[in-house]
Amino acid sequence: MRAPSPLWAFGLLRSELLTTFRRWRTLALLGVLAAVPVLVGIAVRIETSDGSSVGGAGGGGPAFIAQISNNGLFLVFTALAATLPFFLPMAVGVVAGDAIAGEANAGTLRYLLVAPAGRTRLLLTKYTTVIVFCLAATLVVAASALVVGALLFPVGDLVTISGTRITYGEGLGRALLIALVVAASLVGVAALGLFVSTLTSSGIAAMATTVGLLITVQILDQIPQLHALHPYFFSHYWLSFADLMREPVYWDELVRNLGLQALYAAVFGSAAWARFTTKDITS
Amino acid sequence: MAPIDTDDSTSAGEGEELRAGRRRAARYVVPVAVMGVAAATIGLVPALADSGDPDLPKITAEQLLQKMAESDTEQLSGTVRINTDLGLPDLGGLESGLMSGMSGGPGGADGGDGSAADPSAKLTELVSGSHTLRVAADGPDRQKVSLIEDTAEYSLIHDGKDVWGYDSKSNEVYHSTAPDGAERSGKSAKDVPATPKDFAEEALKSVDDTTSVTVGGTAQVAGRDAYRLVVEPKQKGSTVGAITVAVDAETGTPLKFTLTPASGGAAVVDAGFTKVSFAKPDASTFDFTPPEGAKVTEGDGAKAPEHGRKGEHGPGKGTPSAPGKDGADGAADMKGMKVIGEGWNSIATFDTGAQGLPTGAAAGDLSGMGDLGGFLGSLGDQVKGDFGSGTVFKTRLVNALITDDGKVYAGAVTKDALVKAADAAK
Amino acid sequence: MAEASATEPESRDRGSADRGSTDLGSADRGSADRETAGRQTAGPEAANPEGAGPETAGRERADDAVIATRALTKRYRGGQLAVDGLDLTVPAGSVFGFLGPNGSGKTTTIRMLMGLIEPTSGSARVLGRPMPGAARTVLPGVGALIEGPALYGFLSGRDNLLRYDAADPAADPRTRRARVSAALDRVGLVAAAGKKARAYSLGMKQRLGLAAALLQPRRLLVLDEPTNGLDPQGMREIRALVRELASDGTTVFLSSHLLDEIEQVCTHAAVMARGRLITQGAVADLSAGARGRLVVTTPDPADAARVLKEQGAGDVVAVEDRVTAEPPDHDLAEVNAALVAAGVRVRGFGLERASLEDAFVALTGEGFDVAG
Known part of the structure; x- marks a missing residue:
């Protein structure tokens, strides 16, 4: 019997992170996400090249889009608002859905467990990795938008949506805070995807189910008759990140969003644990 | 592969199979328990936090009114939640068109040339649904009201001579200079009865012999102890059940305004602070310079006072604040407008001059109602009486009778009262 | 595997140390006695999973069976009885052949022994500890190749091994690279270590799987159909490796549906058919059972x-x-x-002389399905 290393948990986590971020699929997802701000930026640039504003007087389009042409930093917020409803959670759903089911599909799960990775430890490692991916994906969008915004549009002091003025430095700070909140908004989807991933041995099925659930919830969130249920949908408060751009910051929905994400993480995380630690591994 | 190293699986036996199954099921207790705790927290914490009505010294209605009158609160900031349930049919997309039609009448700044940042365009949004406002005030010269929208905000800022409207969604700015008159009270510059105080003042203007005013116990509003001032119509026939104003016990500032209909059910208007602070707001709150590239629409300075006042009454009527003499007086200068009855049972009447349903172009404060009628034509009730026949359009608060010969009777009264008024006018 | 002798010295040393702790012990000990000894062993160690002290090793010496199952039964959710009341005893230091046609319950048994599947009833002890309860302390001492190799196609052979090694909480991260190199060397994959695993031939994948099982000095090696997909040369190399490991004192549990494979390398064997254990014992005894x-x-x-x-x-x-x-x-x-x-x-x-196949036919009254 050898003594377990005190760093046992981190060895597997490091390996998991390396494995995840070396996959071509992960890089492709991040690449698509990085492309979104580029497209939005170029589109806004073209549309406003004649001096007109975007989205018409009605202020259509994703949040903050009208301000981009005046301050490139707003591209960060617009890009996050544009990717949060679908692109970001879809990417997270793919990575989370594949986390356990993909290993089961490839048969590598049995070798990890015999190694022995330990089921609880493996699940924690997987969830941590998915959350790191949430953060990485959000930061990729934000960083890409920041660069594209600075290249295509003027930068400088900006006006919050409450009409007050803040410096570019503080704006950058808020952009980082918003990116963190957006990443935290994906924690619920990540737990849901992980749970689905423990239910099946097919990575594709788990990914499809997670993304399907995501779309279903988004649709249900639009149905007025289900009004009473809306506050419990993980996507309901997603756009509350914009409240960080108010002055003073309006915390109510932000806090509700983070609480809801924590609840999803606890419920589906523990459900995934209950399922995975009692599951027969036959693949 | 249980994560816990246990040796208990060594004793084989008949119970083994059962035990394994039970251990398996036991794991699922965890997520279920988490959900249970969450549900209990969501359900119980607000109930526990509601520490009951505060214990305050007894006070008479007169004392409370005096307290309100003496209130010198000039600095406050907070969040206001407004729920309006007029009982209008859900019109979905039509609603916005309808609302802009209404605002086009009395409050429209420059006809159809609407800026998204024009205050009057935004005010009407408050007529229905649930809204969150943030208010800040620092004396009579500096106020700010912000309507919180999804990922956007509409701010109306009064800073000395300037009144700014900023719509972050479209990045448009509306600017006008504050009229001199605006400086006598913060309210008129704000243009909108947004704070509970504004609502309360509207309501209290109607206090006379037709009205009973009592103190209805105490309540907690936004974490502060408050008295509840209950205003009820004495007359029969009004659709207004009661108006309750929660008044801060310390400062005398109204914190919450609730209008319940006589027909019962949810409040028609429920506006109250969810957070309030009487500290001086940060000076930067009232600073505004239009962002680069924002489209700025200039309000006409000379006309501004008039617009301001009409804008004030327009939504005041639309959002059914107490329809009292004040409202009636305001309305009386409209062309052909007459007021029948008094107090709560006042009925406004005017002749559109047209046959049947008036169009939205009808002048006057009630064009909004007429406009509404145009949309709701199929939804009205046909009534007959000595006056002839007509159509009654009902909301939970304001009812309107439009006779076939083009007369309009409207007020916060029941259908029967409208018919009676029409008959009497004949 | 020709280069098998060029193993990392450290692992070799630890291998022989392990042998010392398992080879001793009386084979005559009754099973009830063994049960008690196992409990005594497991008690303090469960509380202290790092218990590698000499005292513990001394106690384990008493427990001669590396694998012992009692009435081990698995019924899948569909009601299918995959393993039915299995009483299996694998003596320490043996090369144990686990024989049976495809679908006879061998793999389900192995998965239960490895803690991948929870038994419906009955118990299993591996290295003297209950499974799946003591998986965390037992499995680092066990190398396994189950139902063929499974690899990350997008990782190189070396990275595959690094990942599996990282999954073992008992593996020292500081010596990870050295361990992986030694394992690659042992199965003759050093030259192909940098290639992506998806480009490997089946034989190379099988070797990489074996390398993963040999990352640590093991007390027990579980090889499920290790020669599947290998050419005759590869099969010979595997057999040579198994013999070499056995001579180091590692107990090898070898499942196969190939009789001659078992006959050539195994000292002990058990025969399964339709989820039941037909017989078990020393290979010589089994053959003798069917008289020439x-x-x-x-x-x-x-x-x-x-x-x-x-x-x-x-x-x-x-x-x-x-x-x-x-x-x-x-x-x-x-x-x-x-x-x-x-x-x-x-x-x-x-x-x-009777062959094992004669023994099998005599025992089951049917032919041996070699097709799979």
Whole structure:
């Protein structure tokens, strides 16, 4: 019997992170996400090249889009608002859905467990990795938008949506805070995807189910008759990140969003644990 | 592969199979328990936090009114939640068109040339649904009201001579200079009865012999102890059940305004602070310079006072604040407008001059109602009486009778009262 | 595997240390006694999973069975009984052949032993500890190849091993690279270590899987069909490796549906069919169980058959110049003398040893499905 290393948990986590971020699929997802701000930026640039504003007087389009042409930093917020409803959670759903089911599909799960990775430890490692991916994906969008915004549009002091003025430095700070909140908004989807991933041995099925659930919830969130249920949908408060751009910051929905994400993480995380630690591994 | 190293699986036996199954099921207790705790927290914490009505010294209605009158609160900031349930049919997309039609009448700044940042365009949004406002005030010269929208905000800022409207969604700015008159009270510059105080003042203007005013116990509003001032119509026939104003016990500032209909059910208007602070707001709150590239629409300075006042009454009527003499007086200068009855049972009447349903172009404060009628034509009730026949359009608060010969009777009264008024006018 | 001798010295040393702790111990110990010893061992160690102290090793010495199952049963959710009341004992230091046709429950048994599947009832102890309860302390001492190798196609061979090594909480991260290099060396994959695993041939994948099982010095090696997909040269290398490991004192649990494979390398064997254990024991005993046949080669088969019957041999079969029979109880030399005395021209006289296949056929009454 050898003594377990005190760093046992981190060895597997490091390996998991390396494995995840070396996959071509992960890089492709991040690449698509990085492309979104580029497209939005170029589109806004073209549309406003004649001096007109975007989205018409009605202020259509994703949040903050009208301000981009005046301050490139707003591209960060617009890009996050544009990717949060679908692109970001879809990417997270793919990575989370594949986390356990993909290993089961490839048969590598049995070798990890015999190694022995330990089921609880493996699940924690997987969830941590998915959350790191949430953060990485959000930061990729934000960083890409920041660069594209600075290249295509003027930068400088900006006006919050409450009409007050803040410096570019503080704006950058808020952009980082918003990116963190957006990443935290994906924690619920990540737990849901992980749970689905423990239910099946097919990575594709788990990914499809997670993304399907995501779309279903988004649709249900639009149905007025289900009004009473809306506050419990993980996507309901997603756009509350914009409240960080108010002055003073309006915390109510932000806090509700983070609480809801924590609840999803606890419920589906523990459900995934209950399922995975009692599951027969036959693949 | 249980994560816990246990040796208990060594004793084989008949119970083994059962035990394994039970251990398996036991794991699922965890997520279920988490959900249970969450549900209990969501359900119980607000109930526990509601520490009951505060214990305050007894006070008479007169004392409370005096307290309100003496209130010198000039600095406050907070969040206001407004729920309006007029009982209008859900019109979905039509609603916005309808609302802009209404605002086009009395409050429209420059006809159809609407800026998204024009205050009057935004005010009407408050007529229905649930809204969150943030208010800040620092004396009579500096106020700010912000309507919180999804990922956007509409701010109306009064800073000395300037009144700014900023719509972050479209990045448009509306600017006008504050009229001199605006400086006598913060309210008129704000243009909108947004704070509970504004609502309360509207309501209290109607206090006379037709009205009973009592103190209805105490309540907690936004974490502060408050008295509840209950205003009820004495007359029969009004659709207004009661108006309750929660008044801060310390400062005398109204914190919450609730209008319940006589027909019962949810409040028609429920506006109250969810957070309030009487500290001086940060000076930067009232600073505004239009962002680069924002489209700025200039309000006409000379006309501004008039617009301001009409804008004030327009939504005041639309959002059914107490329809009292004040409202009636305001309305009386409209062309052909007459007021029948008094107090709560006042009925406004005017002749559109047209046959049947008036169009939205009808002048006057009630064009909004007429406009509404145009949309709701199929939804009205046909009534007959000595006056002839007509159509009654009902909301939970304001009812309107439009006779076939083009007369309009409207007020916060029941259908029967409208018919009676029409008959009497004949 | 030709380079197998060039192993990392450290791991070799630890291998022999492990052998010291497992080789000793009496095989006569009753199972109830062993049960008690196991409990005593597991008690303090469960509380202290790092318990690698000499005291613990001394206690484990008493527990001779590396794998011991009692009434191990698995019924899948569909109601299918995959393993039915299995009582399996694998002695320490043995090369144990686990034999049975495809679908006989071998893999389900192995998965239960490895803690991948929870038994419906019954118990299993591996290295003296209950499974799946003590998986975290037991499995670092076990190398396994289950149902073929499974690899990350997008990682190189070396990175695959690094990942599996990282999954073992008992593996020291500081010596990880050295361990992986040694394992690659041992299975002869050093040259291909940088290639993506999806480009590997089946044989190379199998070797990489073996390398993963050999990352640490193991007390028990579980190899499920290790020669599947290998060419004859690869099979020979695997057998050589198994023998080498066994000579180091590692217990090898080898499942196969290939009889000759078992016969060539195993000291002990168990036979499964349709979820039940047919028999188990030393390979020599199993073969002896099916008695050999007396074979007489002669141009006078009819006379030979008559004489053999007179001498008390049963089941006499004469085919051309070959007469076979169940050998009689008395000395075969007298039988031969009687044949010669009766004028039978004897060209050959001998006892044909029974094969494991004979034993299997005798036990199950059916042929062995070698197709899979």
